[in-house]
Amino acid sequence: MPAEKILVFRRAGPEVARMVWGSLERWFGPRVVEALKTYGEMYVASNGWAEAYLVPGEQASLIEQLREATGLHPYSAGLFLGYLEKGRYRPSLPLAHVVAKYAERGVVAVSDKAAQLFLYGRDVFSGSITRFLGPLRKGDLVVVLNPLGEALGYGEVVSPPQEWLHGSEIAVRNLQDLGWYLRRGG
Amino acid sequence: MGDDEGELFHVKPSRYAVELAERYGYLPYMIERYAEIFGERLLDFLEACEKPLRRSIRCNTLKIDCGSLARRLEAKGFKLRKIPWAPHGFWVEEEPLSLGATEEYLLGYYYIQGAASMLPAYILEPRPGERVLDMAAAPGGKTTQLAQLMLNRGVILAVDISRRRVRALRSHLNRMGVTNTVVVRTDARRLVKLGPVFDKVMLDAPCTGEGLIPIDPSRKKSRTMNDLRLLARLQVELLEAAFALTRSGGYIVYTTCSIAPEENEYVVSQVLENHPNLAVVEPGVDVGLPGITRFRGVDFDPQVGRCRRLYPHTHGTEGFVICLLRKY
Ligand SMILES: C[S@@+](CC[C@H](N)C(=O)[O-])C[C@H]1O[C@@H](n2cnc3c(N)ncnc32)[C@H](O)[C@@H]1O
Numbered sequence: 001m002p003a004e005k006i007l008v009f010r011r012a013g014p015e016v017a018r019m020v021w022g023s024l025e026r027w028f029g030p031r032v033v034e035a036l037k038t039y040g041e042m043y044v045a046s047n048g049w050a051e052a053y054l055v056p057g058e059q060a061s062l063i064e065q066l067r068e069a070t071g072l073h074p075y076s077a078g079l080f081l082g083y084l085e086k087g088r089y090r091p092s093l094p095l096a097h098v099v100a101k102y103a104e105r106g107v108v109a110v111s112d113k114a115a116q117l118f119l120y121g122r123d124v125f126s127g128s129i130t131r132f133l134g135p136l137r138k139g140d141l142v143v144v145l146n147p148l149g150e151a152l153g154y155g156e157v158v159s160p161p162q163e164w165l166h167g168s169e170i171a172v173r174n175l176q177d178l179g180w181y182l183r184r185g186g
Numbered sequence: 187m188g189d190d191e192g193e194l195f196h197v198k199p200s201r202y203a204v205e206l207a208e209r210y211g212y213l214p215y216m217i218e219r220y221a222e223i224f225g226e227r228l229l230d231f232l233e234a235c236e237k238p239l240r241r242s243i244r245c246n247t248l249k250i251d252c253g254s255l256a257r258r259l260e261a262k263g264f265k266l267r268k269i270p271w272a273p274h275g276f277w278v279e280e281e282p283l284s285l286g287a288t289e290e291y292l293l294g295y296y297y298i299q300g301a302a303s304m305l306p307a308y309i310l311e312p313r314p315g316e317r318v319l320d321m322a323a324a325p326g327g328k329t330t331q332l333a334q335l336m337l338n339r340g341v342i343l344a345v346d347i348s349r350r351r352v353r354a355l356r357s358h359l360n361r362m363g364v365t366n367t368v369v370v371r372t373d374a375r376r377l378v379k380l381g382p383v384f385d386k387v388m389l390d391a392p393c394t395g396e397g398l399i400p401i402d403p404s405r406k407k408s409r410t411m412n413d414l415r416l417l418a419r420l421q422v423e424l425l426e427a428a429f430a431l432t433r434s435g436g437y438i439v440y441t442t443c444s445i446a447p448e449e450n451e452y453v454v455s456q457v458l459e460n461h462p463n464l465a466v467v468e469p470g471v472d473v474g475l476p477g478i479t480r481f482r483g484v485d486f487d488p489q490v491g492r493c494r495r496l497y498p499h500t501h502g503t504e505g506f507v508i509c510l511l512r513k514y
Binding site: 039056069070072073074075079080092093094097150152178181182 | 293317356359360363365367368369370372377381
């Protein structure tokens, strides 16, 4: 993404859309993508940084009116899909909630104690994993759930199930958890 | 109104006011005005401001039902009691761990919100599918509540002028799962070029915060009479903008966390004077004392008696004033 000095909010180009949908489908399966696509069109906000959003029609028309009448662009709108950084897509925390509902793979549920630790930024030991969806390969991005099935954030698989021998090896490295709202979100 | 402004904003504190101000640590001009607002209940008010307020939360029905949330928090040792006038509100009577650090908080199941500050959204009563403007939105207590009442449908345009506070707003929207909101950082007065495109407008105006003294005692001394005058001017301009942006037949809630008549009934009165097709109407939620129609020798438009006032000594809440207006 080229750095821009002013905030711009516009329809996502085909390349960005392909990257975002492609990543989500690879991580979590096609059902998540289908569910999301019914919600709205993809937009990108950029101002040096870049972020992707999914915006329903009635919001899009207000955004258009706003731009025409005042020249103002929104800071955010609709559902925050995630960050676009260095040609890569990183999913947002609010998206984890949607993913947890529709994912066909890329989901790991952990014990209550591990869930609490995960919210403090800690990694997940293999022994705390109570169930998972799909084949977990090293490097995969996964959503981490507590025992009630509530999404707590994202992790990266650092060791696949066939390497979980003692329960004490780190299986999922914490990438971003809801504790972010406390630590950074304020 | 120029002369009225002179009278309203020129306060000569009595000896009694000066004495009380010293005893309770306020600027004397504040006490002089409170004496007129509260009459013989002045000391009740001042005493109530010395005590911390009960904390309260609003459960987020976009993500959880209120009963389930209450059960989860009670299992962790919290003691909750329903707030009679707030369908989603609970007083927190025991708080064994920090309300802002529970798993339920991080999951967006509730917002920590003053009990009186829950009222404006119920009074505005936004419906799913409507277009709603929140003109001074950050950090998002009212925006997230409006979204919940709208079932995340329709559109909210949430505006705030502060970069730092807009970030907090956005973080709360994400945490609470709000997706029907467009966030814009600007001076809300700039929006008037949009014209009357909103069904409902929330104006939770920037104010002196004279209602927040029990939470933030520094406000006993931090604002001068001149701050009050400048804020009243800004508030009139913001309410004028709200009027311009509301469709005919639409509603505006004007509210502040200040108990100052200069920031509430006076502001509404000023704007009513300019617009015969604007009226103050009775809110559907029956709580609070009536608005003040005469203050320091100045008569306001009698309609402002339909505004509602809440105080620490009468309602156990932060001080708040709420007016529901309709544009015809
Ligand atoms: C009382 S606070 C709003 C609280 C918020 N409604 C809530 O419920 O969380 C007032 C807000 O007005 C904003 N503000 C001040 N002047 C403004 C202006 N001209 N246009 C838009 N926002 C403004 C301030 O940055 C502040 O966040």
